[in-house]
Amino acid sequence: MNGFMFLIDQLILIGGVLILLGILSNMISSRLGVPVLVLFLFLGMLAGSEGIGGLEFEDYKLAHAIGTLALAMILFDGGLSTKIESVKSAWKPAVTLATLGVLITAGITGAAAAWVLNLPWLEGLLLGSIVGSTDAAAVFSILRNGGVGLPPKIASTLEMESGTNDPMAIFMTIGCIELLAQRMTFGVELLSLFAMQMVFGVLIGAAIGGLAVWIVNRIQLGAAGLYPVLVTSFCLLAFGLAANLGGSGFLSVYLCGLVLGNSHLIFKRGIRLYHDALAWLSQILMFVLLGLLSFPSRLLNISLKAMLIAAVLILIARPLACFLCLIPFRFQFKPMLFISWVGLKGAVPITLATFPLMMGSPNASLLFDTVFFIVVASAIIQGSSLAVVASALGLKTPKEPEPPVTLEISTLRHVDGDIVDYLVGDNSRASGKMVKELALPDGVVIALITRGDELIPPQGTTRVQSGDHVVLVLKQGTRPLVNQIFGRSEDQRGVIPAAFEFPLRGSITCSELSDYYGIVLDVSPTLTLNEMLKQRMTVKVGNQIRIGPLNLKILSLEEDQSIAMVGMAILSEAEIRAAEQDHTIG
């Protein structure tokens, strides 16, 4: 039997051990205050030929291949979880940083590298280009898992910048290599390479994303597990098509993910979870592999010079690029300083540093070692101090309110709503209230309450207790309101009224209402708002009624049960159309 040991058997064992250690290091990273990617890298170095593991690995082609695939998965997941609202608010500064910012950072760092390492300027610029981009994986993992709450504009800008700036760095790296190999000249050729990368990247990413949404929602697959895989296939298609046509595959997958993540998708939760897991696996694999690839002893040799270049990058190049790019967008001093500090480097530079090695550029291994050192230095220095810097600059905001614990029942067909199981916590606003006091919005029904082993059919007078599971049927769009009702009571953040309401006294007359808001009411003009509403609806706080373009909601009652205050919201044309359609159908 012993004769039948395949290489893959050992590789599987090693893979299992390394992934397990990777996950364990994620658990201790927050305690140590070191970004998890650094731990993954160290893990790889430890396992490597100069560490205790003694694994020999020096296959740059394989490293590049795995790095590229892993990065595509990470960027795709980043796109999937980026909300279109943050894109809208941040795309201008983010895109400027992702293009001009990378150029400035690469230029200054390149000049410093050429001087410090005594290289020709083009090779210096090659190094600058390789480390020019901010790493999406690093930024996402710190912003999302690191417990650093940031004002939305800063967080969106950073996320989007890091998601979109790799194509620019890749383009500059390839451009420098081609120039060095004298296969290309400055000018038209270089510019058309750039244009192709951007244009094909954007077009193909958006097109495949749109196509994917269309197909995922129409295809009827028998097994739920196939849906995430179907989405992965579109991710690979987006990358592969763009890259093979000369576009940027990275830009393409990011956009494809963005389109998918912001569309209504069947089984979206499963798809998201699966890709989140894929992104984690990719991070572990990629960083461990890159750690394996490095030679700690060679890093020591260049440490002083590399440190000097890292210092120029962190303290001069990145801040200068940020300030120049962000001042036109009315950013204030402190946010700009902070964004400068988040110029984290990650796997992209190391992956890019394998390019010159594969293409046989001069000084390729010097470049690789220097880049590796700079990435580790940047990740340790900037990554571990982010939270401290954020609070020193007064930018730290409390983390988003924790949504109540929920369990979702997914459907594989389109239904206009969700079935959600809320776990009522001790400090939930709903705890201790009767069902009828919960003021659930229209289109929301409690289907079932489970308490311990007991199933309770809900009635108006049923009291919700902490520890209960409340199963609700929700119509589309009511989720945020219900989250608030079941959210933690001390959480004042995020309590935004569905629409701004103008308070009106119940004692005003209908003619006043018509005069000011031009609505036509077929009633006596001296009738008060209180009397008019009593004729048309059940009087209860929270009940609402639509009258033409106005939505009137009872805010409070007098002691004699007459209506004291009414909240008037003005509906948009779309809302009115939707309401009228509902009416004709219902």
Added chain:
Amino acid sequence: MKFSEIVVKDSVITDLKVENKEDAIRKLVGSLRANGQISADNEESIVGAILKREELGSTGIGKGIAVPHTKHPSVDELIATIAIAPEGVDFASLDGEDVYILFLLISPPDRPGDHLRALETISRHLRNENFCSFLRQSRTPEEVLELLKEADQDEV
């Protein structure tokens, strides 16, 4: 409807310092008069009409925002202005908080639809937390106008 169609450019105030609601409304209407949007003869009557609307219920709609508004026959177009009061004004708001952002709207009586559209536009944008916080941070009328432009293009 877009802000650029209704907001009178040179009337924006970013350092409103007043004691009470009535003074605030006077200042805003005064700023529209100073820009030639309304005549001095009608100023008092417009202030009165706005205060009369306040009697139906305060237009302080919470979250530090007030949207005083009225219809008045002396205007031919919808006109609006904005004031930022860094120190806050007591506006008898529903939530009891002082008001820091004031949008004032005056519409001609014969365009009830546009009046509602304008109020809807204003309240829709004010629901955007980013928009409100940028607005409150604005120190010059230019910053406010730039922000309105971005809001018109849905870029805030």
